[in-house]
Amino acid sequence: MIILLTGTPGTGKTTISHLLAEKLGCPLVDINHLVDEKHLYTGLDPEKDYKIVDMDALEGELFKVVGLQNAVDLKKDSLKDSTKSSIKASTKDSIKSSIKASTKDSIKSSIKASTKDSIKSSTKDSIKSSTKDSRNDSSKDFSINPTKNSCIIIEGHLSHYFPQADLVVVFRTEPTTLSERLRKRGWKETKIRENLEAEALDICTWEAHQIHQEKVHEVETTTITPKEVIDVILDIIDAKKSFPVGNIDFSGYLGG
Ligand SMILES: Nc1ncnc2c1ncn2[C@@H]1O[C@H](COP(=O)(O)OP(=O)(O)OP(=O)(O)O)[C@@H](O)[C@H]1O
Ligand SMILES: [Mg+2]
Numbered sequence: 001m002i003i004l005l006t007g008t009p010g011t012g013k014t015t016i017s018h019l020l021a022e023k024l025g026c027p028l029v030d031i032n033h034l035v036d037e038k039h040l041y042t043g044l045d046p047e048k049d050y051k052i053v054d055m056d057a058l059e060g061e062l063f064k065v066v067g068l069q070n071a072v073d074l075k076k077d078s079l080k081d082s083t084k085s086s087i088k089a090s091t092k093d094s095i096k097s098s099i100k101a102s103t104k105d106s107i108k109s110s111i112k113a114s115t116k117d118s119i120k121s122s123t124k125d126s127i128k129s130s131t132k133d134s135r136n137d138s139s140k141d142f143s144i145n146p147t148k149n150s151c152i153i154i155e156g157h158l159s160h161y162f163p164q165a166d167l168v169v170v171f172r173t174e175p176t177t178l179s180e181r182l183r184k185r186g187w188k189e190t191k192i193r194e195n196l197e198a199e200a201l202d203i204c205t206w207e208a209h210q211i212h213q214e215k216v217h218e219v220e221t222t223t224i225t226p227k228e229v230i231d232v233i234l235d236i237i238d239a240k241k242s243f244p245v246g247n248i249d250f251s252g253y254l255g256g
Helices: 011-023 031-038 057-067 071-078 079-087 092-101 104-113 116-121 175-183 191-198 203-215 227-239
Strands: 004-008 028-030 041-045 048-051 150-157 166-172 216-221
Touching: 004 011, 004 203, 004 227, 011 028, 011 150, 011 227, 031 057, 041 216, 057 150, 092 216, 166 203, 175 191, 191 203, 203 216, 216 227
Parallel strands: 004 150, 004 166, 028 150, 166 216
Antiparallel strands: 041 048
């Protein structure tokens, strides 16, 4: 079972993934750490301390990690044509510049003017990874053979781009609470704002949904404890509960 844990920075991926890996006895891959370790980046954004991740190289490494060597064929099979073409059609810079350039008002009006589908189709960026914040070493063993492990957890805000998954959990945090978490990290205001806007616009959710459809669940980490989040995920795995995409709406954060 391949479990992808994704979400805007600060929503709790690293915190939860360790607990979940322990609970399930699964190996854990931290994408931030993998990117650093294998140098899967093409450059740096000096303004924001982002590494510009080489997405093809990352995907290749992840296929190796999960023991699926025929990456290209699997990728072709797993990505539906529509997803492929929309991903191809969208450029790195499109969402980046829209987020950069957007004021509250412009985002608001773009939401008004667009359906979620149109937001969905414009959301392939996140080719940036805040790897500076990679704080744990638990995923150093990248050679994982799925025949020996019944599950594997891959965590990081780019994890949902990996086309193979049985379950994708997008962690969500109400932007005001998320803002407090990110401020504690000492991040620049522009970087914090960019991430809060991404959270309010459901960017990770819609990107994940484009690729993984009904395998995606959204779990809110705003008020519940990490342990309670684990219980929710276990219920999803056991098919006792379901948290499909579309039930969380933080767009009010962008103004009324
Ligand atoms: N229910 C919760 N689940 C997860 N984290 C929570 C929860 N409630 C509060 N937190 C806090 O939120 C913070 C989440 O940080 P964490 O590093 O896990 O986020 P992340 O999603 O991995 O971020 P990044 O993408 O930058 O790596 C931690 O300080 C954690 O203690
Ligand atoms: Mg993390």
